[in-house]
Amino acid sequence: MRTEKPLFIQVADRLEQQIKSELYAIGDKLPSIREMVTETGYSMSTINKAYYELESRSLITSRPQSGYYVSPLSSPNIINPTPSRPIISEENSEPEDLIDLVYGNMTHENVTLFSLGFPSNELLPIPKLNKAMVQAMRDLPNSGTSYEEIQGNYNLRKEIARAAFSWDGHFTEQDVITTNGCISAVSYCLMSLTKPGDTVLTESPVYFGILQLAKSLGLHVLELPTNMTTGIEIDALKKVLKTTKVKACILMSNFSNPSGSMMPESHKKEVVQLLAFYHIPLIEDDIHGDLYFGSHRPTNCKTFDESGIVLCCSSVSKSLSPGYRVGWVFPGAFKKEVLRTKLYHSVSATTLTHQVVGDFLKNGRYENHLRKIRKILYHNCTHYIHTILTHFPEGTKVSQPQGGFFLWVELDSKINTAVFYHEALKHHISIAPGRIFSFQNQFTNCMRLSFGLPWTPEIQHAIQTLGTLLCQKKI
Incomplete structure (x- = not known):
């Protein structure tokens, strides 16, 4: 019926x-x-x-x-990038030299950094942050020079717990541990849950920092097939869980880096239920969750966590201040283990900056800032996509993110973006080649472009230049 x-x-x-x-x-x-x-x-x-x-x-x-x-x-002219099909194998090939090369140019002022993984300073409320820093030194004991409690700044934890209501999270300050950025939160979770030789699952492509972190801990990484719009493919996850001993899973459910994908709510719920059935913890990286383009914030996998298996990590590094190193984790059932790992590796987070961000959240300044930056990023995204479709070679595929600030661009299979990186750099333009987002030899014809730079005639010209180079040269 x-x-x-x-x-x-x-x-x-x-x-x-x-x-x-x-x-x-x-x-x-x-x-x-x-x-x-x-x-x-x-x-x-x-x-x-x-x-x-x-x-x-x-x-x-x-x-x-x-x-x-x-x-x-x-626009009907937009073609979505091809879903990934990595070989389910623990044999890895690391693109470390390419990563070093790309990120060695991050401080060059005369280079247009589409390879950046964070927003431009022009998008950040720096004067207001400076003012808040002065106030924090007045408010904190010893002007902020002392250690704070191990679990983290009380006011910051309280405001983070309150903010979780926007994604239907119901927590108190006791459910939060602060960290020095999101990658520290993910690192503490991985160290708490795994030991060398264990296997972890990720999306593919995946943020290279996750890959390198897992490698440094002696872990085997299985990259799973991923749709560039809806995220990890559920059937592939089911198949692996039936046949492989997995210690943890790491996912970016909202606006993944680098693909920009967002898992539908039904997928998030199914993934949590599936992992709970196999008693496998999920480390959820939600660093871009606040940068949505729609009318309301998307849910997280943590929203559907009834057994405490989801450790939800986040930060303001992509939305407010990369250098402040303010992050956190909702560790669920693993609070004791994560708190102990934090104690052993850092004792305390950065007292002053955590106080500043806590005040920003409390006074509503962070939400006011988010409303502005979300509007700017959406504006940037639409202009970037339009310019790419107009000036890149025919058949170029580009993602359609609903938040964050990354575009995933797929080019003709004959184009090697690791080689094209050098060609673009001659014109003072830096891209992130797709190869750095996998341990496997894939995504060689893809690139990640950040639209975290303000839209200007110079930025438009830089994208047009990339298109001209791609059209004129056979790389």
Whole structure:
């Protein structure tokens, strides 16, 4: 028996057809919710849900105090990158020299750094942070020169727990451990859960820092097939768990680095239930979760964690201040182990900067900043994609992220982006070759581009230059 779709889905489907048939063109404003209620006779709740659904499909975007507009990401010319198909093997090949080469140029002022993994200083509220730093020195005992308690700054932990409500997390300050950035949180979790020789699962592609961290701990990494839109493929995960002894799983469920993928809520729930069945902890890296483009924050895998197997890590390094090194983890059932690891490896986090971020959260300055940076990043993303589609070779595939600040670009299979990196650098442009995001010999024709740089004529020209080079040369 066929089940009829919910009414809001029917409305969303009809609007999607109108957008795809260009009845509403890119940039057009949709009728307001009240206008749609009057026009259709449906309830305001139904229209609201329909618009939220269209946002989740990247077809429309909301603008504060303005309304809903057709997104450039709705363009039929966009081709999604090919899902990855890594060989399920523990034989690894490390791209360390390439990583060193790419990130050795991070401080060069005359290079356009599309390879950056964090937002440009122009997007950060530096004067307000400086003012908050002075206030923190006044408020803290001994002006912040003393160690704080091992679990972390109380006010910061309290505000982090409160902020988790946005992704339907229900915690207190006792459920949070602060760390020196997100990679420290992930590191503490891995060290607490594994020993050399153990096997861990990841997405593919995956942030190279995760790969190098796992290698430094003597772990075997299994990279699983991944869709560049919806994240890790559930069937592949099921197959591996049935046949392989796995100690932990590491995933970025929201706006993954480098692909920009976001796992649908149903996938997050299924992954948590699956791992709970096999008693395998999930280390969730949610560092980009606050940088969503839609009207509301996406859930985490931690949202659906009933047994405490999910250790959810995050930070403000990608949204507020990379150099402050303020991160945290909700360790779930592994609080004792993670807290002990933190004690052995760092004793305390950075007192002053953690106090500053705690105050930023408490006073609402962080949320105000997020509203601004999310709008800027979405604006950047749409311009980057449009310029890539216009100037890169025909057949170029590009991701359509719903948050974060990374684009995953797939080129013709004959193009080697590790070689192209040198060609681009001659023009003072730095990219992140796809090869650095895997231990396997894959993604050689892919690159990651950050849209964390403000959109300017110079940035537009740099993207156009990349396109010209790709069109003119056979790398």
